[in-house]
Amino acid sequence: MAPVEDTSKANKTVDDATAAPIDLKEKEKSKKKDEKNASEEEELSEEDQQLKSELELLVEKLTENNESLYESSLESLKTFIRDSTSSMTAVPKPLKFLRSHYPTLTNLYTKWQDEALKSKLADILSVLGMTYSEDDGAEYKRESLKYRLLSNIDSSIGEWGHEYLRYLSLGIGEEYQDNLDSGLNRDETNSDVLVKLSLEIVPYFLKHNAEAEAVDLLLEVEEIQKLTQFVDKDTFNRVCLYMVSCVPLLAPPDDLAFLHTAFSIYLANDQLPQALALAIRLGDDYLIQSVFDATNDELVQKQLGFVLGRQNSCFKVDNESVQECISNVKLSEYYKYLVGELNLLQPKVPEDIYKSHLENSTFGSSSRLESAKQNLAASFVNAFVNTGYGSEKLIRDEKWIYRTKGEGMLSTTASLGLINLWDINDGLQILDKHLYSEQNDVKAGALLGMGISSTSVHDEVDPALLLLQDHINSDSKVDSKMITAAITGIGIAFAGSENEDVLNLLLPLVSEPSVSLEIQSLSALALGHVYVGTCNGDITSTILQTLLEKEFEDLSSKWIRFMSLGLGLLYMGKYEQVDDVLETIDAIDDPISKTLKVLVTICSYAGTGNVLQLQSLLQMCTIKTKDDDEDEDEDNGDEEESGEAKKEGESATAASTTNTTTEEKEETTKKSDGPKQLEDETYQGYAVLGVGLVSMGEEIGQEMSLRHFDHLMHYGSPLIKRAVPLAMGLVSASNAQMKVFDTLSRYSHDQDLTVAYNAIFGMGLVGAGTNNARLAQLLRQLALYYVNDQNALFLTRISQGLVHLGKGTLTLSPFNTDRQVLSKVSLASLLTVGVALLDPTAFILDQHSSLLYYITPSIKPRMLVTVDEELNPIKVNVRVGQAVDVVGQAGKPKTITGWVTHSTPVLLGYGERAELENDEYLSLASSLEGVVILKKNPDYMDVDA
Numbered sequence: 001m002a003p004v005e006d007t008s009k010a011n012k013t014v015d016d017a018t019a020a021p022i023d024l025k026e027k028e029k030s031k032k033k034d035e036k037n038a039s040e041e042e043e044l045s046e047e048d049q050q051l052k053s054e055l056e057l058l059v060e061k062l063t064e065n066n067e068s069l070y071e072s073s074l075e076s077l078k079t080f081i082r083d084s085t086s087s088m089t090a091v092p093k094p095l096k097f098l099r100s101h102y103p104t105l106t107n108l109y110t111k112w113q114d115e116a117l118k119s120k121l122a123d124i125l126s127v128l129g130m131t132y133s134e135d136d137g138a139e140y141k142r143e144s145l146k147y148r149l150l151s152n153i154d155s156s157i158g159e160w161g162h163e164y165l166r167y168l169s170l171g172i173g174e175e176y177q178d179n180l181d182s183g184l185n186r187d188e189t190n191s192d193v194l195v196k197l198s199l200e201i202v203p204y205f206l207k208h209n210a211e212a213e214a215v216d217l218l219l220e221v222e223e224i225q226k227l228t229q230f231v232d233k234d235t236f237n238r239v240c241l242y243m244v245s246c247v248p249l250l251a252p253p254d255d256l257a258f259l260h261t262a263f264s265i266y267l268a269n270d271q272l273p274q275a276l277a278l279a280i281r282l283g284d285d286y287l288i289q290s291v292f293d294a295t296n297d298e299l300v301q302k303q304l305g306f307v308l309g310r311q312n313s314c315f316k317v318d319n320e321s322v323q324e325c326i327s328n329v330k331l332s333e334y335y336k337y338l339v340g341e342l343n344l345l346q347p348k349v350p351e352d353i354y355k356s357h358l359e360n361s362t363f364g365s366s367s368r369l370e371s372a373k374q375n376l377a378a379s380f381v382n383a384f385v386n387t388g389y390g391s392e393k394l395i396r397d398e399k400w401i402y403r404t405k406g407e408g409m410l411s412t413t414a415s416l417g418l419i420n421l422w423d424i425n426d427g428l429q430i431l432d433k434h435l436y437s438e439q440n441d442v443k444a445g446a447l448l449g450m451g452i453s454s455t456s457v458h459d460e461v462d463p464a465l466l467l468l469q470d471h472i473n474s475d476s477k478v479d480s481k482m483i484t485a486a487i488t489g490i491g492i493a494f495a496g497s498e499n500e501d502v503l504n505l506l507l508p509l510v511s512e513p514s515v516s517l518e519i520q521s522l523s524a525l526a527l528g529h530v531y532v533g534t535c536n537g538d539i540t541s542t543i544l545q546t547l548l549e550k551e552f553e554d555l556s557s558k559w560i561r562f563m564s565l566g567l568g569l570l571y572m573g574k575y576e577q578v579d580d581v582l583e584t585i586d587a588i589d590d591p592i593s594k595t596l597k598v599l600v601t602i603c604s605y606a607g608t609g610n611v612l613q614l615q616s617l618l619q620m621c622t623i624k625t626k627d628d629d630e631d632e633d634e635d636n637g638d639e640e641e642s643g644e645a646k647k648e649g650e651s652a653t654a655a656s657t658t659n660t661t662t663e664e665k666e667e668t669t670k671k672s673d674g675p676k677q678l679e680d681e682t683y684q685g686y687a688v689l690g691v692g693l694v695s696m697g698e699e700i701g702q703e704m705s706l707r708h709f710d711h712l713m714h715y716g717s718p719l720i721k722r723a724v725p726l727a728m729g730l731v732s733a734s735n736a737q738m739k740v741f742d743t744l745s746r747y748s749h750d751q752d753l754t755v756a757y758n759a760i761f762g763m764g765l766v767g768a769g770t771n772n773a774r775l776a777q778l779l780r781q782l783a784l785y786y787v788n789d790q791n792a793l794f795l796t797r798i799s800q801g802l803v804h805l806g807k808g809t810l811t812l813s814p815f816n817t818d819r820q821v822l823s824k825v826s827l828a829s830l831l832t833v834g835v836a837l838l839d840p841t842a843f844i845l846d847q848h849s850s851l852l853y854y855i856t857p858s859i860k861p862r863m864l865v866t867v868d869e870e871l872n873p874i875k876v877n878v879r880v881g882q883a884v885d886v887v888g889q890a891g892k893p894k895t896i897t898g899w900v901t902h903s904t905p906v907l908l909g910y911g912e913r914a915e916l917e918n919d920e921y922l923s924l925a926s927s928l929e930g931v932v933i934l935k936k937n938p939d940y941m942d943v944d945a
Contacts, residue, residue: 048093051080051093051094051097052093052097054080055077055080055094055097055098055101056097056101058073058076058077058080059077059098059101059104059105061073062074062105062108062121063104063108067114067117070114070117071117071120074117074120074121074124075120077094077098077124078120078123078124080094081094081095081098081124081127081128081160082159082160082161095127095128095130095131096131098128099128099131099132102125102128102129102131102132105121105124105125105128106125108121109121109122109125109147118150119150119151119152120151122147122148122150122151123147123148123151123152125143125147126143126144126145126146126147126148126151126168127144127160127164129143129144129145129146129147130144130164130167142171142174142175144164144167144168144171145168145171145172145175148168148197149190149193149197153193153196153197153200154200155200155203155204157200157201157204158204162204162208162210165201165204165205166210166213168197168201169198169201169213169216169217169220172194172197172198172201172217172220172221173216173217173220173221175190175194176191176194176220176221176222177220179191179194191221194221195221195223198217198218198220198221198223199223199226201214201217202214202217202218202227202230203230205217206230206231206232206235206239209890211235211238211239211242211888212242212888214227214230214239215227215239215242215243215246219254219258224254224257224258224261225257225260225261225264227239227261227265228261228264228265228268231265231268231269233269236265236266236268236269236271237271238888239262239265240262240265240266240271240274241886241887242887242888243258243261243262244258244259244262244278244820245885245887246258247259248608248609248697248698248701249609249698251610251612252575252576252610253576255608256282256576259278259281259282260282262278263275263278263279263282263287266278267290267291267294270294270295271926272291272294272295272300272304273303273304273307273924273925273926273927274926275291275294276288276291276304276307276308277307277817277820277821277926279291280307280308280311280313280821281820281821281822283533283573283574283824285315288308288313288315289315291304292304292317298319298321298322299869299924299933299935300924301317301319301322302321302322302325302871302933303325303924303925303932303933304322305317305322305323305324305325305326306325306925306930306931306932306933307817307925307930308325308326309325309326309327309328309331309456309930310816310817310823310860310930311496311816311821311823311824311825312328312456312495312496312497312823312825312857313326313496314458314496314497314498314499325931327457327458327459328422328456328457328458329457329459330871330931331422331456331457331861332388332390332421332422332423332457334861334863334865334867334873334931335388335422335809335861335863336388336389336390337865337873337905338809338861338863338865338905338907339388339389339806339807339809341905342809342905342907344389344807344809345389345391347386347389347391347392347393348385348386348804348807349382349392349393349394350378350381350382350385350394350797350801352385353381353385353776353800353801353804354381354780354783354797354800355780371790372403372404372405372408373408373790373794374790374793374794374797375400375403375404375408375412376404376408376411376412376794376849377793377794377797377798378394378797379394379395379400379404379408379411379412379415380411380415380797380798380801380849380852381797381798381800381801382394382395382415382419382801383415383416383418383419383801384418384798384801384802384804384805384806385801385804385805385806385807386419386806386807387418387419387421387805387806387810387859388418388419388420388421388422388423388806388810388859388861389419389806389807390419390420390423390426391419392419395412395413395415395416395419400412401413401442401445406441406847407441407847407848407849407850408441408849409439409441409442409445410441410442410444410445410448410481410485410850411445411849411850411852411853412445413431413434413441413442413444413445413446413448413449414445414446414448414449414452414485414850414853415449416430416431416434416449416453417431417448417449417450417451417452417453417853418449418452418453418853418856420453421452421453421455421856421859422453422455422456422457423453424453424454424457424459424463424464427449427450427452427453427454428450428453428454428463428464428467431446431449431450431453432446434446434449435447440479440481440482441481443482444479444481444482444484444485444486445485445850447467447468447471447482447485447486447489448485448486448488448489448492448850448853449489450464450467450468450489450493451464451468451486451488451489451490451491451492451493452489452492452493452853452856454493455492455493455495455856455857455859456495456857458494458497462494462499462501464489464490464493464494465490465493465494465499465501465502468486468489468490468493469486469490469501469505471483471485471486472486472487472490472505472506472509480516480518480519483515483519484518484519484522485850487506487509487519487522487523487526488522488526488850488851488853488854490502490505490506490526490530491522491525491526491527491528491529491530491854492529492829492853492854492856492857494529494530495529495530495532495825495828495829495857496529496530496532496824496825496857497530498530498531498534499530502526502527502530503527503530503531503536503538503539506523506526506527507523507527507538507539507542509523510523510524510527510539510542510543510546510563511542511545511546513549517554517557517559517560518559520546520559520563521559521560521561521562521563521566522559522562524539524543524546524562524563524566524567525562525563525565525566525569525832526566527539527566528565528566528567528568528569528570528828529566529569529825529828529829529832529854529857531569531570532569532570532572532824532825532828533569533570533571533572533573533574533824534570535570535571535574535577536570539566539567539570540567540570540581543563543566543567544567544581544584544585544588546563547560547563547564547588547592547596548587548588552590555590555591555592558839558842558843560592561595561682561835561838562832562835562836564592564595564596564599565599565831565832565835567581567596567599567600568596568599568600568602568603568604569603569828569831569832571600571603571604572603572604572606572824572827572828573603573604573606573607573608573822573824574604575604575605575608575610577604578600578601578604581600582597582600582601585597585600591682592682594682594683595682595683595686597683598617598620598683598686598687598690599686601613601690602617602686602687602689602690602693602694603693603831605690605693605694606693606694606696606697606822606824606827606831607693607694607696607697607814607822607827608694608697608698609694609695609697609698609701610694611701613690613694614691614694614695614701614705617687617688617690617691617694618687618691618708620683620684620687621684621687621688621691621712621716621720684716684717684719684720684723685719685720685722685723685838686723686835686838688709688712688716688720688723688724688726688727689723689726689727689730689831689834689835689838691705691708691709691727692705692709692726692727692728692730692731693730693827693831695731696730696731696814696822697822702731702732705727705731706728706731706739706740706743709724709727709728710743712724713747718752718754718755719838721750721752721755722752722754722755722758722838723758723838724747724755724758725744725747725755725758725759725761725762726758726761726762726765726834726837726838727834728740728743728744728762728766729744729761729762729763729764729765729766729834730765730830730831730834732765732766733765733766733768733812733813733814733830733858734765734766734767734768734769734770734811734812734813734862734910735766735813735910735911736766736767736770736772736775736910737766738774740766741763741766741767741772741774741775741778744759744760744762744763744766745759745763745778745782746759747759747762748760748763748782749785753789753791753792754839754840754841756792757791757792757795757837757840757845758837758840760779760782760792760795760796760799761795761798761799761837761840763775763778763779763799763803764779764795764798764799764800764801764802764803765802765812765830767799767802767803768802768803768805768810768811768812769802769803769804769805769806769808769809769810769811769812769862770803770808770909770910771803771804771807771808772803775803776800776803776804779796779799779800779803780800782796783796783797783800791840791841791845794845795840795844795845798852805859806859806861808907809861809862809863809907810859810860810861810862811859811860811861811862811910812826812830812855812858812859812860813826813860813862813910814826814827814830814858816860816929816930817926817927817929818883818913818926818927818929819883819911823858823860825857825858826857826858826860827858828857829854829855829856829857829858830855830858832851832854832855833851833852833854833855836848836851836852836854861930862907862908862909863905863906863907863908863929863930864878864904864905864906864907864908864914864928864929864930864932865904865905865930865931865932866878866904866905866921866928866932866933866934867931867932867933867934868933868934869933869935871933873904873905874904874934875903875904876903876904876916876917876920876921876934877901877902877903877904877916877917877918878901878902878903878904878906878914878915878916878917878928879896879899879900879901879902879914879915879916879917880896880899880900880901880902880906880908880912880913880914881896881897881898881899881900881912881913882896882897882898882911882912882913883895883896883911883912883913884896884897895913895915896912896913896914896915899915901917908929913927913928914928914929915928916928916934918940919937919939919940920936920937920940921934921935921936921937922934922935922936922937
């Protein structure tokens with residue numbers, strides 16, 4: 001035992017040795033502190049010294065036994081503190097001087113018996129509690145809130161000032177969260193009292209221009225729906241603006257609660273266009289109906305109809321003239337008025353886009369290479385450039401159609417539908433004569449073209465449906481091209497319409513075993529577009545049942561992706577209703593179930609910016625494929641191998657995977673044992689597209705996604721790399737940022753040709769309808785670079801056509817109404833083309849180039865046309881500039897910057913906003929875009945007069 005004793009003694013000696021200096025240090029510190037306090041006391045001005053003496057005297061009175069002095073002393077203390085907290089630029093002197101007496105006052109509170117006096121003292125202690133925190137000791141945690149709950153909870157707390165209430169709000173949020181984390185029932189905690197206190201603070205915040213704090217406080221205590229009762233005509237606009245801007249940053253279900261509350265506030269304050277925009281975001285027909293029911297003014301209802309028309313809405317009203325606005329009956333008329341005013345009516349030919357006279361190459365001009373494929377490319381370019389104009393110079397000579405072959409003839413004929421977009425009468429008439437052609441491809445093209453020309457326009461008669469339905473049947477003797485063209489035409493024409501006739505026509509084909517898998521899949525895809533975002537139970541169950549019954553060989557077909565996509569589109573934006581279908585998908589005992597789950601998930605969270613979903617998708621992109629696992633097993637065979645050597649082996653494997661050519665990869669796929677390879681190769685590609693889809697709804701997420709794509713291009717598998725350019729195109733559709741298209745231009749020279757093809761198409765998506773000169777130059781250079789590669793040249797031409805879409809008057813961006821509303825129909829069409837291009841050589845570059853026309857429902861004019869009360873166009877001056885985010889800014893800040901004044905009609909670029917120049921007219925729309933109805937302002941006075 002002797003050694004043990006010696007050790008303890010030694011330890012004790014060490015402790016004593018170390019303790020001594022610590023005690024000395026503490027003494028020195030306290031000595032300095034006392035000296036400092038003494039010097040402060042000496043430095044106090046005469047006025048401050050007097051204040052301090054008065055406060056100390058009042059505290060002394062409270063400690064005496066004379067109860068008659070208590071009330072007057074408390075009132076005096078309250079007056080001193082309240083007068084000083086009116087401005088909080090520094091620590092108020094009464095709080096500073098009373099801080100040392102805080103323990104004395106808390107002891108008094110415990111001793112006193114009179115409840116009225118205790119309440120008044122708690123009132124003062126709550127304010128003094130701001131000077132203490134957990135740093136002063138665990139017993140001082142949330143002192144301010146503790147004594148506020150022991151005192152009065154009524155509107156009088158506002159007299160302590162803004163800073164006090166902000167501090168109190170912080171404590172309320174923390175306390176409420178602690179209550180939730182404790183796992184106790186609400187009755188067992190003080191949550192109800194915290195809510196009551198919050199509801200007293202919120203009116204003060206709203207009255208004193210602190211709308212953001214009011215919203216945040218109610219969010220913390222989960223009572224955001226109660227905000228409606230406190231908002232008035234002076235505060236609703238700033239409150240709703242803040243709430244709507246918060247939505248992309250909130251987790252479910254708070255995001256929907258914010259939208260519902262903002263909707264109620266707008267509706268209560270008669271701001272119907274803003275309320276309608278939120279009802280569309282919520283996808284609730286009942287809310288849309290309540291907006292229309294809120295007014296009897298037909299003119300306002302027409303303006304609401306124009307807003308709905310931009311969403312391809314299927315909403316029905318009794319008033320025929322309002323229904324025409326929703327059905328886009330006059331869209332072609334307004335668009336032709338716009339292009340006429342801009343002097344763009346003269347048709348262009350592909351050569352105007354190619355500008356081959358600028359080419360300087362030893363190989364000769366790329367545009368003079370005569371081939372059926374390049375003639376087909378010219379047809380697409382011609383259609384894209386002259387979209388909606390109703391006139392062109394190339395295909396009106398019918399011989400041009402016969403300068404293409406097979407599927408090319410179909411797509412060339414169908415391009416006439418794009419040229420007559422939104423113009424049902426002329427479009428159907430021009431295409432009708434091609435139905436009598438001897439060539440089935442031309443007939444099929446005419447059917448598809450009829451569907452294309454009817455896109456977004458829903459007439460009561462629906463002539464396109466009457467013409468196309470006769471060619472859809474399950475008779476195996478009918479040419480399948482006719483059937484597939486008619487199905488695709490209906491899918492494009494009725495996108496978002498929820499037309500029951502289409503459902504009854506196509507649903508039997510999805511489950512019909514006698515037809516080909518192509519017809520089944522395209523029927524499912526068409527139904528997905530028609531019923532996008534509706535969660536239709538009949539279509540869901542039919543698609544799932546059909547997939548369950550398929551053999552493995554069928555499930556590995558290239559067409560099955562469109563059946564899966566059709567299912568995903570039904571749940572576009574409906575993440576709160578997606579759980580049941582995901583559980584059902586789990587029952588499919590096949591690798592395709594993983595692909596289905598990814599597709600349904602990315603569609604349901606599209607545009608939400610949900611961080612958890614993004615993390616989940618990125619995690620999927622890091623999972624190794626089967627080949628990588630085999631290589632890793634070989635590496636692990638040598639147990640003595642060091643960690644560094646393993647890393648080198650893995651990086652070498654990754655490098656070799658990257659350098660694998662397309663042909664080698666296809667051979668590997670054939671050799672490997674099917675199911676596992678199929679699973680890995682499919683869902684990871686969709687996960688990459690999903691990153692783009694989910695992040696596109698929120699600007700910071702959008703920026704971050706571009707960085708993620710950069711990493712995926714460095715470290716991803718070949719299939720992931722092929723999806724990256726398409727995802728970049730989706731995120732930045734019609735938003736020609738130089739950093740994006742320069743990156744895509746780099747990828748367009750990738751050694752994996754599929755990556756290069758998709759990068760070329762991605763450049764077209766990014767620049768669609770912008771006429772961007774730099775991008776057009778890059779594409780002309782690519783046309784020379786790929787002069788001997790027919791496929792790359794074909795896609796380069798398509799992209800050139802997209803950049804000059806509608807001669808620069810159209811857009812593919814799925815956002816509208818001040819970038820607040822995401823059009824499900826537009827996003828569905830962009831995603832469909834993206835999914836087809838995950839394997840470009842199997843679809844777009846093979847015998848299915850007509851799938852490219854699924855992009856049509858996303859084409860919208862980027863115009864502002866002002867009309868009078870008779871819906872006739874009128875010219876007014878508007879300022880067009882870059883939109884400025886004014887959320888939370890004081891006063892009435894400018895919402896645009898760097899503006900230029902134009903006379904309507906005008907074109908609006910990405911991120912631009914328009915405002916009326918003066919008050920001569922009043923706008924019935926909340927944001928000036930699309931078709932806007934103006935009313936004469938009765939109070940307007942012309943200054944010049």
